[in-house]
Amino acid sequence: MQLNVIERLPAQPGGHPPVVFLHGLFGRARNMGFLQRQVSRTHRTLALDLRNHGDSPHGPMDYPTMVDDVVETLRAHEALPAIVIGHSMGGKLAMILALQYPELVAGLLIGDMAPARTGYGQAALGEAMLHVHFPDQLDRQQADQLLARTIPNRSVRDLMLQNVRLGTEPGWQIGLQDIVNAMPNIENWPYMPEGYVYDGPTLFLRGEHSPYISRDHEPVMRRLFPHFRLETVPDAGHWLHADNPRVFSDHMLAFIESI
Known part of the structure; x- marks a missing residue:
């Protein structure tokens, strides 16, 4: 599956490897806009809407399938090998991509994700979102009030509002049912046989x-x-x-400059 891509080019190409951004669960490519603008001063950058997110197609999802999506998309854009930056679910995806295809990854930056099983309530949030009943018409203020009943946290609700289709046929723009079905896969860390190693430069950034x-x-x-x-x-x-x-941007730019 080819994914939707937001691409930014530097004013003067410098022969650097492109930089790819992979967002987290319930996010989308434009969430990475600030970071992408920082990097695109010197590098070609591509931010991807992952399967079932943003403007990309929907379908069953697990990490091997998502890796195939990313590789197919980047090959179509002639953007390999690349420095890959991933946050949360996108970080787990970036790690698996680097382990399976180390020759395609020039450097790896992972935002707050470990190669391990995770959870922290995302499955429950997805299930609750499935039960949101949308009216016949919806504007942003009404959508905010509607989601507040299910998602009281302001920052989480702002993230979810970007996934609501407003207007006369409101609903979830994302492939929510596919995401919920895949939550055990998303939260898990797939079995990696002995010998899978990414030997390239890798930076993990964790939130305090x-x-x-x-x-x-x-x-x-x-x-x-x-x-x-x-x-x-x-x-x-x-x-x-x-x-x-x-601080995140300072670490990111120094890491990219070192490659």
Whole structure:
């Protein structure tokens, strides 16, 4: 499946590898816009809407299928090998892409995700979203009031509002049922046989207040990504690139410059 892509080009091409952005669960390519604009000053950048998200097609999903989507899309855009930056679910996808196709990944930056099973309530949120009853017509203010009954957290609700189709035929724009069906796969870490290693430069950035990367994860991170570095973004939770964009951006740009 070819995915929807937002592409930005530098004013003067410099022969650098392209940089690819992979968003998290319930996100979309444009969520990475601030980071993409920073990088596109010097590099060709491509932000992808993953399967069932944004303006990309819908269908059954698991990580091997999503890896195939990303590879097919980037090959069609002649954007390989690339530096890959992924957040949350997109970070897990980026890790699996690098382990399966190390020759296609020039560098790997993972935002607040470990190579491990995760959860933290996303399955329950997806199930609740399925039971939202949409009226015959909806504007943004009405959509915000409607989702507030199910999603009281303001920042989470703002993320979900971007996935609502407004107007006279309101509903979820995303492939919500496919996402919910796939949640056990999304939260899991697929079995990787011995020998799967990404030997390239790898940077993990964790949010200071996030539980997604812990010391218990470091041995498997070291086995799969032997050249990894782990840095902490202060004053940030799981959405570390939104909570502290300056520090995240500083780490990101320094990492890309080093490749």
